[in-house]
């Protein structure tokens with residue numbers, strides 16, 4: 093697939109249709125950067141699709157939480173069959189054992205205690221596609237994508253994926269927002285994090301904490317704010333839940349204070365216009381078989397196809413609606 097990457101760079105952006113020349117009196121204007129009815133229709137149709145999917149899946153309350161608090165959690169019942177969560181967790185643990193050459197001590201959780209991770213006492217695994225088709229299912233998870241699309245639009249892509257195994261330790265993860273571009277951040281989400289909780293996420297197990305409503309601040313916390321434990325509101329959810337947050341939301345995590353492991357799968361998405369730090373390049377891991385067995389959106393999510401390089405999508409983005 094590596095060779096195919098360049099194909100998505102060959103776009104019709106340069107092939108302006110003849111009618112893209114607009115006229116005002118005796119003046120002629122290139123239509124490339126002009127809004128037009130087609131762009132407006134395209135953007136509104138995208139909005140209607142996104143809203144319809146939210147309603148169909150019964151996610152309006154979750155959208156309400158995203159708007160109000162900046163984060164939400166789908167219940168295990170909303171996420172789907174427990175077998176999916178069990179398989180995801182076991183696949184991640186088996187992969188960590190294969191890659192590290194160590195059997196994971198699930199009872200004590202100390203197997204990776206010497207890892208020096210930016211996330212605290214967390215062992216992270218990247219490069220999951222191609223290891224097992226379950227990761228393709230996780231990416232195409234319908235309720236997750238409905239919320240991601242609400243936040244980032246239909247052209248968003250997977251910036252990176254990360255499986256995380258957290259053991260006991262003493263390090264808090266400081267409060268931070270995920271975007272890395274200049275501030276103030278736009279109030280509309282530019283990136284978003286989705287985390288499948290594959291074991292219980294509790295205070296004792298070192299769960300993720302949020303500052304409710306902080307997505308409206310559109311900036312990073314100061315150093316003092318990042319370490320102010322009085323602002324850490326823990327989100328406790330059972331195994332099988334899915335946590336989703338607006339990219340601007342301040343979040344951190346508690347240290348795990350009990351033996352054992354907290355296992356999760358993070359999928360982090362971005363708008364094409366907001367890829368301010370280097371995303372993973374999935375072109376070399378996406379196979380024709382993967383593309384054939386997944387819906388067309390799979391190619392967009394993995395950056396193999398970027399719709400915003402096509403003229404009609406490019407123009408629709410510029411209408412200002414945030415759903416295309």
Ligand SMILES: O=C(O)CCC(=O)C(=O)O
Nearest residue numbers: 211285299300344345358
């Ligand atoms: O480990 C956690 O609970 C939070 C992880 C985190 O901050 C992230 O994935 O961006």
